[in-house]
Amino acid sequence: GQQVMQIPQYQHVQEGEDFTTYCNSSTTLSNIQWYKQRPGGHPVFLIQLVKSGEVKKQKRLTFQFGEAKKNSSLHITATQTTEVGTYFCSGGGNTNAGKSTFGDGTTLTVKP
């Protein structure tokens, strides 16, 4: 079945440093979504990528979808303490069942 792997599992950065998390699927995805979960909170949708090679930006966050639609990345430039939390990717499958599969997430901690 479809599997989505996310690395790294944990990342600790100094405030102002950059951060990147990677998401890799064993199969081609119809789309990929990114979610953020603050400590003690629930996952909240950030963005969806659909097209091969697509790049989208939200302020200091840059999201990329690979050309083969099997991998994606989230890059944060100059990380701030407000961005702590766990970032999940979710891949939409190409099968009719189309269940979304979540990666295990990357937990980001930021030292002021």
Next chain:
Amino acid sequence: NAGVTQTPKFQVLKTGQSMTLQCAQDMNHEYMSWYRQDPGMGLRLIHYSVGAGITDQGEVPNGYNVSRSTTEDFPLRLLSAAPSQTSVYFCASSTGAGNTIYFGEGSWLTVV
């Protein structure tokens, strides 16, 4: 905007007890699902539904039952609670497979 509403928010059960986690959404979404999240772990799909009257198993269905008699409601039943079911449970809904997922705020369940 209510979105996805889960109750209760916190619950302590004794081993062997049964209970139902309630979930309701007011967005007329066809897809609903239940996830569990263990400390430091990702989201694991328990059961999901693609529409009223239709349910299916996810990755970790054992010990749980669901039903979907209406579009709005998707309760999760724990048949005989076990300490291994101590977790945070998230109900979620979306308009369709691979589309944006909206999560409830979570239900913290402890089984002693």
